[in-house]
Amino acid sequence: MRFMTRLKKESTLFKQIFFSVFVIGSVLIIGFGSVIYQRTYTNIQQTFLQKHREAVNQVKSNLEHKIQMVEYAFSTYSNTQHFKANLQADYADMQFRDVQTINSQLAYISIMGIEEASYQLINVEKAWRIDQGSLKRLSEEEVSMYQAMGNQDRYIDWQSEENHLKMVMTLPVFSQDTHALGIAEINKQAIAQLVAHQSDSFLNIINTEGTVLFNDGDTIDGQLAKKIMDDHTATGMIKGTDQQSYVYTQSEYNNWFYVMRLAPKEVSAAMGSFRISLIGIAAFLVALLAFLAYRIARIATSPINRISDVLKSKQVGEKVEVNQVISEINQILSHNQVLSGEMDRQKPELASLFLLNLFRGCIAEKDIPTKVQHFGYQVSEHDHFRVMLIQIDDLGNRDPINGDVFLLALQNLVAEIIPDTLRLQPIMFRQDIQGTLLKFPNEIRQSDIFDYCQKIRKAAKDYLKIKISIGVSDNYQSLHLTKEAVKNAEESLRYRLNLGEEVIIFFDDIATRFDKSAVIQYPTDAETIFLDAMRSGDLALINETYAQVVQQIIHDNKNPMTIESAFFQLINNIIRLGQLLGADYTSLEKSRKVYQQVLNQNHLFKIEQSIYDELVLPIVETIQIKTDREIRSLSDKIVVLIHQQYDQDLSLDKVAEQLHYNANYLSNVFKKEMTVTFADYLQNYRLKIAKKWLEETEMTIKEIATRLKYTNSQNFIRFFKKKEQVTPGEYRKKFS
Structure with a gap:
């Protein structure tokens, strides 16, 4: 809109030059693009047609070869002395050995021909049939039916039925009378496997009468089938009434027609990405042309405007002078430089806003890579990510209004402790939470992240004199999943209500709440016995059952992180029991010290002793006093x-x-x-x-x-x- 307004203010000569260059260039771009598109479409269509021609010929060769092998096997067998002897044998005279020999021959035909087909030998004169390994007597109706099958003009007849294709062959071959029949019932599914092709188009097989013997999709239109048979060419391509192309070839062996279809959507699908790319290039070229046309017109008219400005002074209503335009352009450039400097100064705030929106899931997935690159972050598709949230537990008796200041100080601590190659810019996620998006070129071990968290927690305690808890999400590899990872990290922080202050919690370790197949194993039955012992106040029984709980925790959990989580759960349940039985506040206050010792102590014996001395015994003693x-x-x-x-x-x-x-x-x-x-x-x-x-x-x-x-x-x-x-x-x- 601004461009058109400026264009209206230009001189007539400027407009003539601009529109002439723009229109001629646009015509050339559109024409050139149309030619490229049409040629590409034709080439792709010819490629698909050639692919279908090769496929239909391959189908014909595969199927004909198998059929010829069946025909050859039946023909060869019908000329053997064994076959001729069996033609003279009545049903009652057939010996087991003869039946076995015929079954062996039929099995050989199955191996030579199409597998998963049913082969039969029928003696029409003697009224018996061998089918699926057994000899059966024919009824008079069956004899009449098979005689009718044999009295055909050709010695091989094909019949298409619902689930199979039946080949009926008169034996001996070229005999005037029907003595026997060889029948092969070929499952259409077996044919589909035999003639499988790599095209999404259908395949139809049509005999010379126009009967569709096989199809693996839609059935060809009758008029189109007649048109193909009337074409008198062995191989060709024909257009249907549905504007789809059909490739066909005729067999020299049995004159069958094999037909495949090339649907326009196949070519269109192949052209899809090219079409979009071509339109994008054309649009870019048109925009570039408009810019070039404008520049050409500006350059062409600039000398005339300068000369006009020199020859006469500016009057009211005249066009803006060239020098004034140049001065205004200089002012705009200067203003742009100011804006660019302001943008550079505000870039950290904009980066923080971007990360905040990423944490909240307010950025479309397709926009994330662009914005990441805009703010100068080096992120690859192989990087792994985790969200780390830090929450202040205790400000050290300071006014809560100063919480923002300490969150800002925590940001600086995170930036100093964690290298910038392993993180994005730390931000204030919420009023009481600081957030950092961690990134690693490969999946980093949880223990390494834990080391960084310990350093941050120690620095906050030593330098800022505050207590913090840290929640870390699970590992993920796509930035659009950051919102879900933030939820996981927040879920981790919620566990500080159970674990106390100054804790580092990984979502991987608390996932047992949601995943029943998690690694942490907890001795619930042993704990129940131990808690009952605490209720009774029997110190000997408490000692024994507590040792059993600890031993089972250590035995069932091999990972130090899961052992720590199991001890936290034990501490929580002991505290809940103390609250339920009315233990005084002084006894429960010691739980903070116990939590801290579990976090910082690596010796299992000391952890076990600390829980027992600092928590179990005081609770039992106070409960006993209160009970008395x-x-x-x-x-x-x-x-x-x-x-x-x-x-x-x-x-x-x-x-x-x-x-x-x-x-x-x-x-x-x-x-x-x-x-x-x-x-x-x-x-x-x-x-x-x-x-x-x-x-x-x-x-x-x-x-x-x-x-x-x-x-x-x-x-x-x-x-x-x-x-x-x-x-x-x-x-x-x-x-x-």
Whole structure:
């Protein structure tokens, strides 16, 4: 649009020169391109036609050779004495040896001819047939049918059926009467394999009557088949009504026509890329022509404009002077230089924006190579990539508002520690995460990446006084998969909630959450026994079961990374148990130290000892203390309820309902603390109250029994005597 506006402002001479050059050049380009396209199309079409001619001749040769071998084998066999003797033998006279000999001959014909075909020998006069190795008697209808087959004008007849092609040959050859028939039933699938060609076109085989004996696709139109048979040439090419080309050849052996089709889409498909390239070149040449035409017109009119500017001063409404145009061009060039310098200054920010969009999957796959090259990154199709995300765990009691500053400092650390040949520019991926795209010419070992991550983590702790966690994605080889790799790295960072601070997590190691065939093996059954031992508080059992868990982890996992992950899982489950059983915060706080020791300690014994000393024992001790305190508290509450409700219908189930505990649990707790059962304690306390009432009140024995919830006074008297060796009445007399 800007170009056309400028063109309108030019002089008439300028426009005449420009359009003359542009129109003539465009005509030449279009004409030249059309000639090239037509010649190329014709050459490709002729190449395809020649390919199809060779293919159809090859098909004809392959099939005719096999058919001739079958015919020769039947003809040769029909002239043997054995065959002539068998023609005179009735069904009942046929010997097993004769049948075997005929079967051997038919097997030989199968080997000489087309495999996977069925061969039969039929004695029409004696009404027997040998088919698939067995001798069978013919019915009268079958004899009549085979006689009709033999009474043909030719000694070989071909019949096309649904799944096979049948060859019927009169034996002996050229005999006036039909004595025997040799039949070959050729499976059409076997023919398709025999005549297989490398073309996508179909193949039809037509006899002289126009019958299609074989096709491996569409069937040829009847009119077109007649047109081919009327052509009177052995080989040729003919156009169908569908504008498709058909290549055919006629057999000199049996006059069959073999027809293949060359569809226009075959040529068009071959021309596709050439057509696109030709259009692209033509468009480029037209654009170049427009530029050249403009330059030619500008050069041609420049002297005239200069002379006009010298001869007269500029008037209102006249065209812009040449010197003014030159001055404006100089200003534009100067402005472009300024813009170019500004672009160079903003290139790092643009590169960061590109990587940020790449992390978010906002760049089309086809645009990625162009942008990578634009920002000067050396990336090849053989490179391997990983995404590394760094998240700050602890700013060291600093104001969180300074998080951006530390992320920027982390970018500089990454840039210093990891060579620029192994990474792209580090960026701030999110408000709290720094991201780096790692690249390697070959697939790098995970341990090498882990070394870089350790250096970054140590530098952040030593120089910046902050704690960081690092998540690394799995390996991939196409940059358009970066968004998925970022998700994997983020998934790795989520595991810091379970693992604690200052961890380095590879997605490959946590993929067990998604992949059941992962390498990490974890002793779930052994761990269950160990955690149950922790619940019981039995230190000897805890010692034994913990050793079994550790030994199984080391035995089942051969990779140090998977061993570390298994220990992390064990630590997590121990902490969860401690939280569930109410371990205090001080015991659980030691888990951070344990995580750090697992990360930094390479000696398995020290890792095992650290988990046991710093985590298992403190949790068991605090749980035991709390359990003892809880048991004492519950026992006291039960005693209070007994003292308050002894004269009510009181039971352990009702006490459990009031205290919101399980009745069995309360029974165990009470007996452990009070050394007697709940029922015994209740009965003893009621006995104590009864003795007090007998001493201090005038209540009758029956009233006391009723108040203490005995079903009758006799039960009360028997219980009292059993405990005190005297009856309630005798006991009262002592104090009267």
